[in-house]
Amino acid sequence: MIRIENLCHRYPAAAAAALDSVCLTVAQGEALGLLGPNGAGKTTLMSLLAGLQPVQQGQIVFDDQPLVELSRAQKQRISLVPQDFAFYPLLSVWENLCFFAALYGVKDKQHLRNLIKQTDLGAHTAKLAKNLSGGLKRRLNFAIGQINRPTLIFLDEITVGIDPESRRFILENVAALTAEGITVIYTSHYLQEIETLCSQIALLNHGRLVYHGALGDILQQGGQHILRFQTVPPCSPAQAAAWGGSLDAQGAVQLATDEAGAAHIWQMVRQQGFQTAFFQFGHGSLEAFYLDFLNRQVAP
Amino acid sequence: MMFLHAVYKEFRLLGRDLHGLAVLFAMPIAFMLIMSVALSKDAEPHAGAQIALAGAAANPVNAAFAHQLGTHDIKVQEAALADTGRLKTLLQQGGLDMLVVNPNAEAAALADDVPLQLWIKPDTERSWLSAMRGILQQSYTQTRINMLADHNESRADAPAGPQARLLRQNINEALQQTFSDIDGYLNQAQFEAIYLGGSGQAVQKPTSVQHSVPAWLIFGMFFIMIPLSNVMAMERQTNTLTRLRMAQASAGSLLLAKLVPYFLINQLQFAGMLLIGRYLLPLLGIDAFTLSGSIWPYALLSCAISLAALGYGLLVSVLAKTTEQAVVLGGGGIIIMAALGGIMVPAYVMPDSMHTISQISPMAWALQAFHQLLLNRHGFAQVQHSMLLLVLFGAACLLLAAAVYRKQLKTQVRF
Numbered sequence: 001m002i003r004i005e006n007l008c009h010r011y012p013a014a015a016a017a018a019l020d021s022v023c024l025t026v027a028q029g030e031a032l033g034l035l036g037p038n039g040a041g042k043t044t045l046m047s048l049l050a051g052l053q054p055v056q057q058g059q060i061v062f063d064d065q066p067l068v069e070l071s072r073a074q075k076q077r078i079s080l081v082p083q084d085f086a087f088y089p090l091l092s093v094w095e096n097l098c099f100f101a102a103l104y105g106v107k108d109k110q111h112l113r114n115l116i117k118q119t120d121l122g123a124h125t126a127k128l129a130k131n132l133s134g135g136l137k138r139r140l141n142f143a144i145g146q147i148n149r150p151t152l153i154f155l156d157e158i159t160v161g162i163d164p165e166s167r168r169f170i171l172e173n174v175a176a177l178t179a180e181g182i183t184v185i186y187t188s189h190y191l192q193e194i195e196t197l198c199s200q201i202a203l204l205n206h207g208r209l210v211y212h213g214a215l216g217d218i219l220q221q222g223g224q225h226i227l228r229f230q231t232v233p234p235c236s237p238a239q240a241a242a243w244g245g246s247l248d249a250q251g252a253v254q255l256a257t258d259e260a261g262a263a264h265i266w267q268m269v270r271q272q273g274f275q276t277a278f279f280q281f282g283h284g285s286l287e288a289f290y291l292d293f294l295n296r297q298v299a300p
Numbered sequence: 301m302m303f304l305h306a307v308y309k310e311f312r313l314l315g316r317d318l319h320g321l322a323v324l325f326a327m328p329i330a331f332m333l334i335m336s337v338a339l340s341k342d343a344e345p346h347a348g349a350q351i352a353l354a355g356a357a358a359n360p361v362n363a364a365f366a367h368q369l370g371t372h373d374i375k376v377q378e379a380a381l382a383d384t385g386r387l388k389t390l391l392q393q394g395g396l397d398m399l400v401v402n403p404n405a406e407a408a409a410l411a412d413d414v415p416l417q418l419w420i421k422p423d424t425e426r427s428w429l430s431a432m433r434g435i436l437q438q439s440y441t442q443t444r445i446n447m448l449a450d451h452n453e454s455r456a457d458a459p460a461g462p463q464a465r466l467l468r469q470n471i472n473e474a475l476q477q478t479f480s481d482i483d484g485y486l487n488q489a490q491f492e493a494i495y496l497g498g499s500g501q502a503v504q505k506p507t508s509v510q511h512s513v514p515a516w517l518i519f520g521m522f523f524i525m526i527p528l529s530n531v532m533a534m535e536r537q538t539n540t541l542t543r544l545r546m547a548q549a550s551a552g553s554l555l556l557a558k559l560v561p562y563f564l565i566n567q568l569q570f571a572g573m574l575l576i577g578r579y580l581l582p583l584l585g586i587d588a589f590t591l592s593g594s595i596w597p598y599a600l601l602s603c604a605i606s607l608a609a610l611g612y613g614l615l616v617s618v619l620a621k622t623t624e625q626a627v628v629l630g631g632g633g634i635i636i637m638a639a640l641g642g643i644m645v646p647a648y649v650m651p652d653s654m655h656t657i658s659q660i661s662p663m664a665w666a667l668q669a670f671h672q673l674l675l676n677r678h679g680f681a682q683v684q685h686s687m688l689l690l691v692l693f694g695a696a697c698l699l700l701a702a703a704v705y706r707k708q709l710k711t712q713v714r715f
Contacts, residue, residue, distance in 0.1 A: 043715045052545060052713045072548050080546050082715060084539035103547040144543070156715050 002026040002049065002152065002183065007058035009044050009207075018044040020207040022058070026200065028151075029181040031174070033198035033215070035191070035290055040204040042187055046154050049185065050078055062152075076104055079150035083157040085137045086144070089130035093121055093140055096129055097147065104148040115143040118176075120169055135166025142170055152183045159193060171197065195219075195286040203293060211293060218289045226288035227262045228254045230277040231269060243268060246291060252278075256292030327632050334636060337654050338645045344373070345431040345649065350395075352377040352387045355402035361443055362402055368439040391419060391496055392676075398424075398432060399496075410444065410485035415492045422495040422506045422675035425646050433491065440490055445482060498678035506675045507587035509577060514670035515643045517573045518663055521566050521605050522634045525613030528562055529626030532617040542713040551706035555698075559610055566606035597673050597680045601666070604690040608662045611697030618704040637661045665689045 002025070009019040019041045026032050036042050047053045049060060051067055060067040062074070087096045097112045106112075116122050119139040124132060129140060138158060145153060155174060159167045174197050177184055186198055194201070201218060203211035227245070230252045240247045243265050245255030257265065262281045269276060314321065351369070353376050355362040366376040377396075379387060387399045399419035418436070420429060497503035535541045544554060577589025591598055613630065620626035638644050641661030650658060658664050669686035672678040 046715050047713075050546065050715075052542070052710075052715075076548050078546065080542060080715070082539050082542060086539040086543045088540065089534070089538070100543065100547070103544070103549055148547070154715070 001028055001063055003059075003061040004045075004049075005059040005061065007045070007048065007055065007060065009041075009048060009053070009056050017207045019048070022204075022207075022209045024202055024209060024212055026183055026185070028063075028183055029178055030200055031178045031184040031186060031198040032200045032202055033194035033286075034185055034187045034202050034204065035194070036204035037294060039206075041207040042204055044207075045204065046156065046185065046187070049152075050080060050154060051075060076148055077151045079145045079148055079153040081142050081145035081153065081155050081158050083160060085129070085141055087129055087140060090128060092126050092128055093132070094125040096140065096144060100144050100147050106147055106149075111149075112147070115146055118173060119143045133163075135162040138162045138166055139169060142173060146177075150182055152185070153177060155184060155186045155188075157188055159188065159190060191285070191287045191290060201286070203290070205294065215286065218286060225256065225258060225262070225281060226254065226285055226291075227257050227265065227279075227281050228252050229269070229279040231274040232277050233274070235274060239272075244295065246295065254287075254291055255295065256288040322628055322632075327628075327635075330632070330636060331639065334639045335645065338639065338650045345428050346435050347373040348375065349397045349432060350375045350377070351398040351400055352379055352383075352390070352396050353400045353402065354379045354381050354384050354387055356381055356405045359402065359404055359406050361404065361447065364443045364447065365402070365440055368443050369435070372435050372439065374435065388419060388496055388500060391421065392498070392500070400436070410448065410481045413444070413485065413488075413490070415489050416440065418491050418493045419496050420493060422497065422503060422677070423671040425648050426508070426511060427646070428648055429493070433493075436491060441486065444485070448478065448482070498672075498676050498682065503592070503677055507589075509581060509587045509589045510674055513573065513577055513589050514674060515667055517570065518605060518666045518670065519634070519638050519643050520573070521569055522609045522612065522637070522663065523631075524562050524566055524569075524606075524609050525616055525630040525634065526627065528558065528610070528613045529617035529620055529630055530623055531558070533620065533623040533626060536621070536708075536712060539714060541709065542715070545709045545713045551702060551709050555614065555702055555705060559614070559698075562610055562613070563603075563606050566609060567602060570602040570606075592674055592677050593679070597683060600680065601669050601673065601683065601687060604669075604687040604694070605666045607694030608666070608690040608697075609694075611694035611701065612662070614701040615697040615704075618701045618708060637663045640664070642667055662690055662693050665693075 004022055004024040007019050007022040008017055010017045022041075022045065034042050034045070044053070048055055049067075051070075055067065062070060065074075088099070091099065093116070094112075097115065101107070101112055116125060119142060121136065121139055121143065124136055129137065132140065142158060145155075158174075159170055162170075171193060174184060174186070178197075178199075184197070186194060188194055195215065199215055201211065201213060201215055202209060228248075230250070234251050235247075235253065237247050240253045243253060243255065244257070244261075245253045248254045255265075259281075266279065351374060353362060353366050353369075355378075357380060362378065366378050369376050381401070381403075384399070384401055387396065390396050391399050397420075401417040401419065403414050403417065416436075418433070493505065494502045495505055535544070574589065574591065579588075582588045612633070616626055616630035616633065620629050638661075640658045641663030642650075642658055643663050647655055647658050647664070665686040669683040669690075672683045672686070676682075
């Protein structure tokens with residue numbers, strides 16, 4: 001179990017705290033989805049949990065043992081799969097695995113072969129990493145992250161820019177990690193992935209933990225539904241905000257509301273002279289919850 | 301319109317590419333300054349040369365020859381033949397640029413003149429030696445012919461009787477003989493260059509290959525920095541550095557692991573150049589490059605140069621944030637070290653101030669040590685000071701690089 005107690009962190013010369021009194025508990029074998037807009041403090045929290053930065057204030061406890069007191073061997077069981085392809089492009093798949101295995105003192109070659117099989121890299125072991133496709137590079141990145149048989153693994157945007165098949169492979173493997181009792185802390189801009197993989201959600205904003213709870217609670221919360229529509233002509237972000245929503249990457253307005261709210265917005269859109277290319281109103285989702293939550297948050 | 305925007309965009313991009321601009325402006329300026337100062341010595345190469353002239357006191361040629369050399373701004377120390385041994389030692393120690401020994405006991409007939417011996421160190425620059433030989437030749441010939449002319453004042457141009465005709469005929473025949481002697485004298489070698497080895501004995505004349513190969517070998521060894529910095533920049537750019545940190549790997553062991561293969565590559569460069577010099581150059585009609593003396597001092601020197609090159613390379617690699625920065629910082633630094641260290645411009649052509657500055661370049665230490673072993677045939681004892689400087693430079697750079705890398709493993713890791 002990981003227990004975060006009153007964690008505060010401030011970067012030198014920064015006006016605001018990167019983390020402000022964060023308290024959080026993650027049970028062993030649990031998958032926690034860490035959400036928050038850019039600059040919310042996700043990266044800082046993960047860096048502190050991984051021991052990459054010293055704790056300034058507060059405490060991080062692993063199974064009743066403070067992080068700073070963990071032995072080298074215990075620290076080596078914490079793993080990271082970063083968004084970058086963090087391996088040597090001029091080494092082959094097998095050579096990369098062997099090098100990182102040696103770094104962790106893992107001598108069991110069968111373990112490496114299992115990882116290759118698990119990530120379906122068997123046909124590519126002799127290829128230089130630089131010559132792999134984006135999806136295969138992601139799989140190698142993921143495989144390297146499991147070399148040390150971690151008890152805690154950080155997965156940071158590990159499915160960015162890959163083909164559906166590789167995404168499926170990786171997501172299946174992540175699901176298998178929690179089944180094996182490995183604690184997973186997962187960040188992604190694909191909220192649907194988090195919805196699929198994580199049982200717990202933590203939402204950070206402006207360095208504060210603004211929500212922490214089970215995914216099931218979120219999906220059943222308050223009868224909220226997601227409304228998504230595209231105006232013709234396209235509306236401005238200010239206009240979208242005036243309707244209580246925000247523009248997504250496709251320029252569609254998105255907000256969480258109930259049935260009465262959706263009917264009211266439909267009327268307002270028409271009254272203000274907009275046509276709609278599409279107007280969708282459906283069940284609640286993590287995405288709806290997230291967007292609604294952020295819209296309600298006010299900067300400190 | 302599009303064209304103007306494209307031009308504007310290029311200006312903006314260029315203005316933000318500080319490394320590119322550094323290459324375009326800072327490097328040429330640095331080179332212009334260094335090379336201009338290095339080549340700014342106006343005086344003739346031989347000016348100020350310090351030589352000793354050892355010869356028999358009874359031979360009047362020596363004093364006249366010394367005087368003649370003095371008119372060319374050469375400082376001549378006259379000595380007896382018995383002092384030759386002491387003067388050779390002085391030459392070895394660098395107290396003299398050249399020792400001229402005149403074995404002729406007296407001003408004999410031109411035809412009987414024995415060539416003078418020019419004792420020089422094998423690492424003497426060839427162009428300097430060539431200039432000096434020209435001056436010596438000119439001065440000695442002038443001295444000898446002047447003295448010959450002084451003793452041939454015979455004239456018979458007054459009466460026109462049979463006795464006088466006979467006398468004129470005899471004088472003309474004597475003059476013909478004199479001119480013939482001068483002609484023969486001018487065609488014969490007046491100097492014999494002898495190279496003084498570290499053991500005090502004459503050694504073989506070094507080839508042009510022996511003069512040039514060490515400089516470019518040292519230059520090449522320092523370029524080990526390029527692949528080294530590529531790997532380290534790649535580790536930062538791909539965030540592999542974070543993985544290394546997460547694995548709790550120590551900075552010391554990671555750096556040591558990097559040094560071993562690059563050290564071996566340096567040794568391979570050294571051995572490869574020697575083999576190419578020995579076996580390939582003769583096939584191209586060029587003198588073979590051969591080492592003189594024992595191989596061990598060269599092996600130690602190669603290790604010392606490698607340590608200095610790796611220390612420098614590693615320091616640049618940890619300080620540079622990108623490969624481009626490493627190439628500009630490191631590559632530029634190597635070229636400046638080479639320009640200062642006598643690799644590109646021989647140190648003797650530099651003005652005194654620049655010559656002093658050149659002694660701060662590790663490449664100068666390496667080149668001096670290599671020349672001492674290869675050309676002057678000195679042993680380990682004579683080059684240990686240069687080697688020590690190289691080792692200290694390398695060790696200081698390595699320690700600094702290790703400290704920076706250790707800090708980077710803590711601060712430059714990221715999610």
